[in-house]
Amino acid sequence: MSGKYKTPMLDELEKGPWPSFVTEIKKAAKKSSMADDELGQLEKSYKTKRGYWKHGGIVGVLGYGGGVIGRYSSLPEEFPGIAHFHTVRINQTSGFFYTAKALKEICDIWDKYGSGLTNMHGSTGDLVLLGTTTENLEAIFAEYSSRGWDLGGSGSAMRTPSCCVGPGRCEWSNIDTLDITYTLTQEFQDELHRPAFPYKFKIKTAGCAVDCVAAIARADMSIIGTWKGNIQIDQAEVKKYADKGMNIQAEIIDMCPTNCMAYDGKTLKINDVECNRCMHCIAKMTKALRSGKEKGATILIGSKAPIVVGSLLSWVIVPFIKADAPYTELKELIRKIIGWWDDTAKPRERIGEVIESEGMRPFLEAIGVPPMPQQVKEPRKDPFFFWSESDFK
Amino acid sequence: MALPKRQTDIGPPKYDQFLPPIIKKNYGKWKYHEELSGGTMVHVAESGDKLYTVRVASPRILSTETIREICDLSEKYCDGYLRFTTRNNVEFLVSDQSKVDPLVAELKQKKYLVGGIGDRVSNIVHTQGWVHCHSACTDASGLVKAIMDDLHEYFTTKELPNKVRLAVACCVNMCGAVHCSDIAVVAVHRKVPTINHELVPKVCEIPTTVASCPTSAIRPNPKDKSVIINEEKCMYCGNCFTVCPPIDIHKPEEDGVAIVVGGKVGSLRTDPKFSKLAIPFFYNEPPRWPKVVAAIRNILETYEKNAMKHERVGEWIERIGWESFFKLTGIEFTFQHIDDFTFARDTFRTSAAFKY
Numbered sequence: 001m002s003g004k005y006k007t008p009m010l011d012e013l014e015k016g017p018w019p020s021f022v023t024e025i026k027k028a029a030k031k032s033s034m035a036d037d038e039l040g041q042l043e044k045s046y047k048t049k050r051g052y053w054k055h056g057g058i059v060g061v062l063g064y065g066g067g068v069i070g071r072y073s074s075l076p077e078e079f080p081g082i083a084h085f086h087t088v089r090i091n092q093t094s095g096f097f098y099t100a101k102a103l104k105e106i107c108d109i110w111d112k113y114g115s116g117l118t119n120m121h122g123s124t125g126d127l128v129l130l131g132t133t134t135e136n137l138e139a140i141f142a143e144y145s146s147r148g149w150d151l152g153g154s155g156s157a158m159r160t161p162s163c164c165v166g167p168g169r170c171e172w173s174n175i176d177t178l179d180i181t182y183t184l185t186q187e188f189q190d191e192l193h194r195p196a197f198p199y200k201f202k203i204k205t206a207g208c209a210v211d212c213v214a215a216i217a218r219a220d221m222s223i224i225g226t227w228k229g230n231i232q233i234d235q236a237e238v239k240k241y242a243d244k245g246m247n248i249q250a251e252i253i254d255m256c257p258t259n260c261m262a263y264d265g266k267t268l269k270i271n272d273v274e275c276n277r278c279m280h281c282i283a284k285m286t287k288a289l290r291s292g293k294e295k296g297a298t299i300l301i302g303s304k305a306p307i308v309v310g311s312l313l314s315w316v317i318v319p320f321i322k323a324d325a326p327y328t329e330l331k332e333l334i335r336k337i338i339g340w341w342d343d344t345a346k347p348r349e350r351i352g353e354v355i356e357s358e359g360m361r362p363f364l365e366a367i368g369v370p371p372m373p374q375q376v377k378e379p380r381k382d383p384f385f386f387w388s389e390s391d392f393k
Numbered sequence: 394m395a396l397p398k399r400q401t402d403i404g405p406p407k408y409d410q411f412l413p414p415i416i417k418k419n420y421g422k423w424k425y426h427e428e429l430s431g432g433t434m435v436h437v438a439e440s441g442d443k444l445y446t447v448r449v450a451s452p453r454i455l456s457t458e459t460i461r462e463i464c465d466l467s468e469k470y471c472d473g474y475l476r477f478t479t480r481n482n483v484e485f486l487v488s489d490q491s492k493v494d495p496l497v498a499e500l501k502q503k504k505y506l507v508g509g510i511g512d513r514v515s516n517i518v519h520t521q522g523w524v525h526c527h528s529a530c531t532d533a534s535g536l537v538k539a540i541m542d543d544l545h546e547y548f549t550t551k552e553l554p555n556k557v558r559l560a561v562a563c564c565v566n567m568c569g570a571v572h573c574s575d576i577a578v579v580a581v582h583r584k585v586p587t588i589n590h591e592l593v594p595k596v597c598e599i600p601t602t603v604a605s606c607p608t609s610a611i612r613p614n615p616k617d618k619s620v621i622i623n624e625e626k627c628m629y630c631g632n633c634f635t636v637c638p639p640i641d642i643h644k645p646e647e648d649g650v651a652i653v654v655g656g657k658v659g660s661l662r663t664d665p666k667f668s669k670l671a672i673p674f675f676y677n678e679p680p681r682w683p684k685v686v687a688a689i690r691n692i693l694e695t696y697e698k699n700a701m702k703h704e705r706v707g708e709w710i711e712r713i714g715w716e717s718f719f720k721l722t723g724i725e726f727t728f729q730h731i732d733d734f735t736f737a738r739d740t741f742r743t744s745a746a747f748k749y
Contacts, residue, residue, distance in 0.1 A: 012680040013535055016542030017506060019452045021524070021534040027456035035456075038524070045523035045532065046679040049645040053527040055638050063401055071525060087525070094408035100464035100473035102411065107457035116457045120477050123520065123568040130454070130525055139396055146397035148406045164479060167421035168412060169436050169444060169486075176421065178408045189402040209660035213479045216665050217573040217658045255703055257662050280661040284703065287425040305567035308607035308632050310735040313573070313665055347601070348636075 003029075005040035009047060028116035034131050035115045037081030041073060052079075059086055059134050061141040065195045067151025068137055084133040085115070088140060089126035089152035091185065094178035095165045096121065109143045123218075124202065125162030126152035150189075156348075157195035158188045158338075163205040164212040171286060172279065173207025174225030174295045175323045180205050183327055184334070191338070198345035201338065208291070209279045215300075215314070220351045221337065222300040222314040223323070223330075229292030230272040231281070237288035238268045252281050297323040297330075301337065302352025312352040317364070319374035333367065340366040361386070413474035415444050415488040431550050432507030433493060445487040447496055450506040450516055450541070450548060453481040454524065454534060462503075470496040480516040480558075482509050508549035512556050514693075515548070517541060518569045519561040527638075528631060529563035530648040531580035531677050536561045539681040540578075540689055547693070554700040554709070557693065558657070565630055573656035575706040576692055577668050578685060580650045580677075582629040582642050585622055589639035594618035597637035605636045628734070649676045652688055654718075655707030666707045669715075671722075673729035688724075695722045716748050 013022045025042070028035035041052050057070030069087040076083035090106070106127070110116060115131030122128040132140060141151065152160035161184050164170070166177030184203060185192070191201075204219035206212060208226070215222035242248055248263045260274035261281065268288070270281075282289045299321055300314030323330055341351040344358060355363050364371065373379075409417065419438035426436040429445075436444045463483055467475040471487040478484060487493055500507055509515040517540065520526065522533035540559065547553065560574040564581075571577040593602075594617070602620055603611050610626035611633060620640070622633075631642040652675075656668030671692065675684050692706075699721060700709035710718045719726050732740045 009680045013538050017545045018538055018541035019450055020538060021452040021454040024452055024454050024456045024459060027458045042523055049677045049679065050643050051523040051526065051529045053525065055527050091405040093405055093411055096477040097408055097411040098475055099411050100468045103460055103464050107460050111457050118455050119453055120451065120455050120481065142396040142399040145400040145403060150403050150405060168416050169423065171423040171425055182408055186404045189404055193402060211658045214573065214658045251703060255662055278660045278662060283661060305572055307566050308630060311572040311667055
């Protein structure tokens, strides 16, 4: 099947030490004429400097409005194998944990019905199967769902939630990111599979402010683990860091953004009232410092990429919320947030954009969150502020 | 052959069935971790149990053949337990210390790159590109391959002042966190799109198309049942193309990529930051984009040479000032660097204190 095309430009990208995606496509092309045609079309793109994919069409499986993204070559006569080359999003496991047995089963099904190419993983988090035909979709869904796998989100819907490794393998995690992500994914199955929102809505959960899942930059709702109470210090371990050559003054004390730490060569002191929980000291002295004992999450809303009026980072809405199973308070908050957005947004408006145009006050009032200084970097500078009837009491 | 019975709305399988026994036992009770090399680390639990992680690079596009090979390795060395990172690396989760070195040896023998842990360049988060996206104006996978072939030593061994997160987006939709990366490549258009007036009435909703434009550059053209673009206002974002394909934004000979720098997502020391424009344009030069690769190495090496320990790229630039960044890197400052969009007024200097 393979080798239908000469690919001198792509062959250049098989050289060098970094693993080659071209080699991966060629491996798939040994078994799949779809992958071979993908290779042929890609070589053409490299020559002409443009892509040859049409916009996504509406394809899917019965009863779902998402999870499959239609993709068609704009050159179907030249590359018939990729006339249809749809993407199937399989909802990944929390924290991307797998067993070899499960992954091999996923591969076996995919080889039977698709190109044999995957993305491990897509940007939102899904296990992405790249390239199949419309007529195979129902069979693919039956095979995967009967083995316990479901489709992820696409279109104007709840998108597949994702998270960092969390308590699975990280000492910094303040919340159970894996369980929160699993529970919320189960809670919002209908919203995930049947797009009924103004636009996409992404939820990402990070165990601490290091934010290894980039929740604050690319999730409409960013759930970030935090704590209250004093950072726990093991002075003996502090000493070991110093003994091993760490310049505690320069690397820790001087880099603390709130100047709340002091070190006299023997004892490390933290003025916890001034600490803003940025994670620098804990991350650099992980054996010596642990976060405070009262755990919870900060809820931030609104981040997105630049289309169309500029990128947004998520804004703090709820500084501290308890995030323990069964997460009742968290689920209720999400329902209120989505409800307000759904009622207020124009088509294709992300929640951050709606808050920007409507103002923070209507949003906070709708979800029942009071104004707090933690929500802003600074109060307003202009004198143009609104008053509501409820303010005249 | 009859298909098995489908199920709906079951969601993903629960994570716990994929966790190795050592993680189940010590879940949420990890005490600390230590980096053992550029690509290996050990997590120590309060119980004293030790979990070893071996991380390797992946091109993200993986064939089932390679996934099976990775699975075979995980069965041989760590009872079949593995995971992927948020930056698309593969991690082998090894609970038997004696198997770490043999695993690393076999990985290296099979040409896997072991690395990506600690103050290094980890895998590049990237988008689909020409491989599989309709709106791509460069190939993300090819750029990543070319950049990381050049920087692979920063993945495997060489250390930097802090971690450096790279990203590549094949258009301004930026699927992935390109807008908050230390150094990122984003593909950009530079010409007003061409409208196919015959097709627009057939496939596009005029009000949606008009509303899609962030600068209000599109207005209806009732005569042709199409639209008109005000060329003065268009900034080539391509959002109209997304909702109305006959408005073709692609101009292969004038499309290319920009480089942005200084973003981060963590709150450590300083607030999360957006990436800002460093270099407005390079032509697409497949297959290896040599000028882009050289420009990224220049920025990375200038950071490596000048930043203080633990400073991210954006923190280093803010400390020295952007005027110094352009001086140290030798990057030309152009009109394109001065913002004239949504955030413009916040970026103009309002102080008499600056450097030369």
